[in-house]
Amino acid sequence: MHIVIIGTGNTATVLGKRIKAAGHNIVLVFGRNESEAKTLAAILGTTYTSSWNDINNTNAELYLLAVTDDALEDISQQLSVNDKILVHTAGAVSKDVLKNASRHYGVLYPLQSLRKEMEPLTEIPLHIDASDEQTLKLIGDFANSISKHVTVSNDMERLKLHVAAVFCNNFTNYMYTLAEEYCKKENLAFNHLIPLIKETASKLQYHSPSSMQTGPAIRGDKKTIQKHEQLLAGYEELHEVYQNLTQKISEH
Numbered sequence: 001m002h003i004v005i006i007g008t009g010n011t012a013t014v015l016g017k018r019i020k021a022a023g024h025n026i027v028l029v030f031g032r033n034e035s036e037a038k039t040l041a042a043i044l045g046t047t048y049t050s051s052w053n054d055i056n057n058t059n060a061e062l063y064l065l066a067v068t069d070d071a072l073e074d075i076s077q078q079l080s081v082n083d084k085i086l087v088h089t090a091g092a093v094s095k096d097v098l099k100n101a102s103r104h105y106g107v108l109y110p111l112q113s114l115r116k117e118m119e120p121l122t123e124i125p126l127h128i129d130a131s132d133e134q135t136l137k138l139i140g141d142f143a144n145s146i147s148k149h150v151t152v153s154n155d156m157e158r159l160k161l162h163v164a165a166v167f168c169n170n171f172t173n174y175m176y177t178l179a180e181e182y183c184k185k186e187n188l189a190f191n192h193l194i195p196l197i198k199e200t201a202s203k204l205q206y207h208s209p210s211s212m213q214t215g216p217a218i219r220g221d222k223k224t225i226q227k228h229e230q231l232l233a234g235y236e237e238l239h240e241v242y243q244n245l246t247q248k249i250s251e252h
């Protein structure tokens with residue numbers, strides 16, 4: 001397919017590379033910041049613009065709108081791609097935000113943590129939706145060409161998955177951040193914990209997390225919990241999180 005990519009951030013970059021690698025033709029990159037657009041266009045071997053007027057002067061069949069969630073509404077008010085397919089990439093925004101900009105619109109939501117510099121072969125499951133059956137078929141064919149895991153999910157399903165993803169990804173990463181800061185202050189290498197993190201994550205492929213919980217809170221090891229809390233007395237944030245989660249785990 002002939003594709004225009006709108007946006008130059010993490011999602012535009014990662015999906016752009018996938019799209020190119022799958023043999024599609026990226027005909028234009030739009031970025032409101034010209035130098036960012038130039039950089040991404042160079043990576044994707046295509047041309048760039050920072051003028052909205054140029055968007056329609058292409059032979060594109062699909063427009064990938066990979067901009068911040070909050071910008072989607074404003075952009076779709078000023079953008080018109082007529083009969084071409086327009087998709088956004090947000091988990092928490094309705095597909096209908098695009099209805100003023102195209103007759104055929106949809107969503108291509110990557111349920112993965114995307115960073116520009118990420119490993120090129122990382123699995124990127126896609127959750128798709130569309131305004132109509134014909135568009136869903138086309139978006140589905142396109143999605144299948146760039147990912148091995150494609151699922152049709154409506155607005156509410158996507159929003160709920162997004163909430164679950166916040167728990168699985170953003171909250172756990174906050175825990176890693178606290179642990180890393182603690183290790184630094186105590187002159188310990190956070191790296192020692194990586195095998196543990198990997199093992200816990202990898203077990204989830206075959207077991208429910210509810211049956212995999214270990215540690216002092218689930219065992220009711222009160223003396224160990226007390227020792228931990230003594231160590232954390234000088235760490236206000238860690239201490240508060242430790243106490244809250246210990247209570248939640250023991251009550252669950």
Ligand SMILES: NC(=O)c1ccc[n+]([C@@H]2O[C@H](COP(=O)([O-])OP(=O)(O)OC[C@H]3O[C@@H](n4cnc5c(N)ncnc54)[C@H](OP(=O)(O)O)[C@@H]3O)[C@@H](O)[C@H]2O)c1
Nearest residue numbers: 007008009010011033066067068069071089090110113114
């Ligand atoms: N990254 C992820 O892990 C991930 C995963 C799944 C879905 N998504 C979704 O993908 C979309 C993009 O996220 P991202 O992580 O790629 O964000 P990002 O790295 O912060 O990039 C955001 C892009 O949006 C552009 N932008 C923001 N406001 C704009 C406006 N008013 N007009 C034109 N361009 C505008 C930014 O341009 P400037 O550089 O000029 O600010 C930038 O190119 C979001 O809907 C997000 O929910 C992201």
